[in-house]
Amino acid sequence: MVKDYSVQGTTKLQREKYANEALALSTLDAPAPSEETMALMREHIDGKREIADIVKLTVERYTAPADA
Numbered sequence: 001m002v003k004d005y006s007v008q009g010t011t012k013l014q015r016e017k018y019a020n021e022a023l024a025l026s027t028l029d030a031p032a033p034s035e036e037t038m039a040l041m042r043e044h045i046d047g048k049r050e051i052a053d054i055v056k057l058t059v060e061r062y063t064a065p066a067d068a
Helices: 012-026 035-045 051-062
Strands: none
Touching: 012 035, 035 051
16 A cells, blocks of 8 residues: 655644654664755645655755756
8 A cells, every 4th residue: 555645645743753754764874854955844744845846856956957
């Protein structure tokens, strides 16, 4: 069964739990996410952004433009 991580498919409490679990896993052997990324996650927890949007914005921030 596939979990629904969308804003509509979760409660704020569930989104916060999922975000905390993801943060714990991501920092096991790496630095903590940037303040910008944490702010985006807060927007997801608050129901203002979907995870797909956050991933897209985060990847774009760390990816050099093709013509650079």
